[in-house]
Amino acid sequence: MNTAQAGGGSRSSRFKWLVPTLYIVFLMIPIYWLINMSLKTNTEIVTGFSLWPNNLTFDNYKVIFGDPTWYNGYINSIIYVVMNTVIAVAVALPAAYAFSRYRFLGDKHMFFWLLTNRMAPPAVFALPFFQLYSAFGLIDTHIAVALAHCLFNVPLAVWILEGFMSGVPREIDETAYIDGYSFPKFFGKIFMPLIASGIGVAAFFCFMFSWVELLIARTLTVTEAKPIAAIMTRTISATGVDWGVQAAAGALTIIPGALVIYFVRNYIAKGFALGRV
Amino acid sequence: MNNKPFDNKAWFFVLPVFILVAISAVIPLMTVVNYSVQDSFGNNQFFWAGTEWFTEVLNSDRFRDSLVRNLTFSAIILCIEIPLGIAVALAMPRKGIWVSVCLVLMALPLLIPWNVVGTIWLIFGRADIGLLGFTLAKMGIVFNYGQSWLQAWIIIILMDVWHWTSLVVLLCYSGLVAIPEAYYQAARIDGASRWKVFRYIQLPKMQRVLLIAILLRFMDSFMIYTEPFVLTGGGPGNTTTFLSIDLVKTAIGQFDLGPAAAMSLIYFLIVLLLSWVFYTVMTNYGMDAPEKREVES
Structure with a gap:
């Protein structure tokens, strides 16, 4: 027996995954932004604005471990x-x-x-x-x-x-x-x-x-x-x-x-x- | 629960916990009580002040304002997090690999140190380097939570929703998966609508976990300190100064020990009252649930 099917109607259950997915995306965006920033250089953070690091760098992590x-x-x-x-x-x-x-x-x-x-x-x-x-x-x-x-x-x-x-x-x-x-x-x-x-x-x-x-x-x-x-x-x-x-x-x-x-x-x-x- | 044997020797088992918690709770609390009834002109000389501090705190606008702010905040986040949490829990998959993926990803914000949560949102909301602030700025909205009290509230509420809604989701989900399949089959045979299934099967079965979720969320939001402190520092002005922030400001910032101690005790009494409600609800439901289940089966 499929509980998910029983829980919702046949029409709504097809789009049911959308709700948790959107919610998880909402949760992940700020975390993604943090990780994104941690892989940029400071000049890139302050001057440019990009959704992903252009010059990928691990220098920030090196500072911490050093x-x-x-x-x-x-x-x-x-x-x-x-x-x-x-x-x-x-x-x-x-x-x-x-x-x-x-x-x-x-x-x-x-x-x-x-x-x-x-x-x-x-x-x-x-x-x-x-x-x-x-x-x-x-x-x-x-x-x-x-x-x-x-x-x-x-x-x-x-x-x-x-x-x-x-x-x-x-x-x-x-x-x-x-x-x-x-x-x-x-x-x-x-x-x-x-x-x-x-x-x-x-x-x-x-x-x-x-x-x-x-x-x-x-x-x-x-x-x-x-x-x-x-x-x-x-x-x-x-x-x-x-x-x-x-x-x-x-x-x-x-x-x-x-x-x-x-x-x-x-x-x-x-x-x-x-x-x- | 009622057929447990009565044995006072069980106290020996509880003794380590009793001693440990007594040292870390009762002794500090007595210091607070001590300060709350005394006044000082410095030099470690104290004299009796009676209930002076208590009347002062209870009559001060500052305390009342932070209390009202804190209650408003708790009410708003409950109104958002509880329905949102129920909606997400209802739509979550019930079996397969995606269950684990959902649970792990959703629980992630709960395990981030609270000041890092503040930092994440501090960065995220900034108009120069944050995604949210930058996007809003591009859309022509001036977003500066350091200037506008409304925007400060919006970002704090958004942060709390981000941080804690998963708790409601997890609790509701665990309540939902405990519903036997037979209930849904019966509902299908009766031709019950989606709403009726929710109203008459799922909601009653979630009642207990939902109560726990509401009470936990209320109490934790009532004690919130670190996240708004990092994000706005209680500002702009005092518009996001909640009870804990106000208390730490008085005690450690201004070193007004008397009023701070009196405020601590009043604060603690409110929490104690709420704990009592929580305890009564939890223990009563804990007793009822197994009996009901037996009757039903």
Whole structure:
């Protein structure tokens, strides 16, 4: 049975592909323009106007890969994003298990409180975070940003994992205990493989939200741990913006997302809905 | 959900999360509360100010204006993104290679760092080097979002539609593919029109994901900071200064800690209220859905 045919009439379904195609074209044009600009020289950007680079050049990318202040930005971003993902998923796993399997004192309040942190405006936390991490001497370290991003990523991971874990029938736990598995052994050997896709999705979303966040990351770093996104902002305010390098740096930030998105394409909606689709 | 065993030992599992989030949420929040009730003449000397800052913020035109701007912005983008997202999701292919292609390409804007999104549109809208600005200039329209508040709004809304409509599409799509084929067959036998299929089968089945989409979009647009900050910096004048931008300006730009802290708390309370609505909706629907499905089958 063809769902697409059933969904629409025979006449309209022939042109149905037009809507998503136009939408994707709309999405791609600004990205194309960015990549287009990143492959031009600055003189060509400012003087001429063309839909594609006339003198194709990779100089802008060479600038980024040749200058430590630029490429260290990428390394910094990736370090704290990975740290954050590992911390968030590691602490969220047992908590999500508790929420999906047991009732306990204050469980609903706790779950709601976690959600409020996912929804907390980063602008509210920027200044207090700065003071908190200054007090511990953690400003300009990767771990400070990783911990700060836990504010919204841990609740997110708990919610997503709880959604996936609730989909696993509780009989599996009980059977494993009867078969003589201890809890750690059961969790590692039986339960984790069952929710492997959930762990992947939770990790992906932690990665993503830590990767795209700028306000907190910028507030907590000075030079040593400065994320790539903040380095880009710095060059905007400088006089005589180097548009080509700017565009190349922007284009490079799209790559990590584009790579990982392929692996979670079928679960991405579930992640955004906090595991509740 | 109701037949889960009651066991307070489960708290040990939740403890790491509790400690971690408490440190990164409660302690900073207490600093904010602390500032919100005190005044300072510098030199780290503080004295009690009571509710002075709260009354000041609540009575200030500046706060009210940014609140109104932010609500207007949220309303506009919801009115555009939700119908557009539904339309695209309905027209998406349901099987084959094109599904993956669509999903990956559509999700792409969601994974671009937010200030890069701002930068992309900053470049795209410029009349000298941007495709959009240049094309409009060729058509004889003076496009300068740094001068005209209307054009600044248009480009910010366009940017948000570009950035986030895919979220609505993905959620709606996942709701649509969950509809069993039998529903459509029944509709065909009844000779239901395209509109009736949408109204009585697809829309009710998408209800839950649609609610999630609306609430998420509303809350995230209510907290929007980076993209408009990079694109317009809150200008021209204050016409695109939303709540978060205003807050950061007060706190870090002017270092008015008292009013900024009071504003943070008011802002946070609004978000808390919205979260509660969100939570109630999500948990209630989560409970209803499986029961309904059992009755139907």
